[in-house]
Amino acid sequence: MSELHIFNHPLIAHKLSIMRQTQTGSKDFRELLNEIAMLMGYEVTRDLPLEDYEIETPMEKMVAKRISGKKLAIVPILRAGLGMVDGLLKLVPVAKVGHIGLYRDPETHKPVEYYFKMPEDIKNRIVIVVDPMLATGGSAIDAIAMLKKRGVTHIRFMCLVAAPEGVQALREAHPDVDIFAAALDRQLNGNKYILPGLGDAGDRIFGTK
Numbered sequence: 392m393s394e395l396h397i398f399n400h401p402l403i404a405h406k407l408s409i410m411r412q413t414q415t416g417s418k419d420f421r422e423l424l425n426e427i428a429m430l431m432g433y434e435v436t437r438d439l440p441l442e443d444y445e446i447e448t449p450m451e452k453m454v455a456k457r458i459s460g461k462k463l464a465i466v467p468i469l470r471a472g473l474g475m476v477d478g479l480l481k482l483v484p485v486a487k488v489g490h491i492g493l494y495r496d497p498e499t500h501k502p503v504e505y506y507f508k509m510p511e512d513i514k515n516r517i518v519i520v521v522d523p524m525l526a527t528g529g530s531a532i533d534a535i536a537m538l539k540k541r542g543v544t545h546i547r548f549m550c551l552v553a554a555p556e557g558v559q560a561l562r563e564a565h566p567d568v569d570i571f572a573a574a575l576d577r578q579l580n581g582n583k584y585i586l587p588g589l590g591d592a593g594d595r596i597f598g599t600k
């Protein structure tokens with residue numbers, strides 16, 4: 392079974408509380424989302440493999456460390472996942488970025504695909520799929536299935552707010568994918584929105600509605 396990491400960090404908790412509030416506007420919402428993504432990225436990348444290599448400081452030669460092997464790709468689920476990309480790119484500026492376009496049908500709440508574009512070498516990369524909201528889990532499950540179909544073998548999923556229902560569904564569908572969430576909320580409502588949540592993440596990031 393995959394690992395579930397819920398962040399227990401005062402900076403993340405503080406920033407997320409501001410994001411949740413109705414009166415927080417898009418500018419602050421976007422900035423805070425990217426700041427949290429960067430803080431979470433520190434933990435999401437903790438197990439990246441290192442290798443030794445020789446460098447020269449102004450004083451002498453030394454054996455230093457660098458990230459080895461598979462390189463990273465960040466894959467946001469559109470639209471709302473876009474709000475987490477810049478924060479992660481600040482940590483790993485050389486990461487490549489793929490995009491998966493999915494929207495939830497308002498009646499069925501099932502994801503509908505409208506876009507898929509990946510770096511050519513995606514199957515050789517460690518992929519971090521990002522989306523602020525893990526509600527029913529349908530969008531994350533489909534996005535990860537699309538990546539696996541293209542041969543990607545190392546995937547982790549990072550979100551801001553997760554519902555227990557989405558965590559369970561995602562772990563059952565993809566037991567090999569670790570989940571990183573800033574908070575685990577109480578439940579979904581009848582419209583499959585997260586409670587207490589923060590509302591519609593895409594609308595709050597982009598100021599639609």
Ligand code: PRP
Pocket residue numbers: 468469470471472493494495496500502522523524525526527528529530531557583591592593594
């Ligand atoms: C939201 C969110 C996730 C999805 C989560 O996107 O950003 O992608 O819903 O719900 P699920 O876990 O039940 O699939 P939405 O479909 O509203 O699209 P948007 O990002 O374009 O606003």
Ligand code: URA
Pocket residue numbers: 471524526583584585586588589590591592593
């Ligand atoms: N999508 C959102 O943006 N918010 C939710 O609470 C659920 C799905």
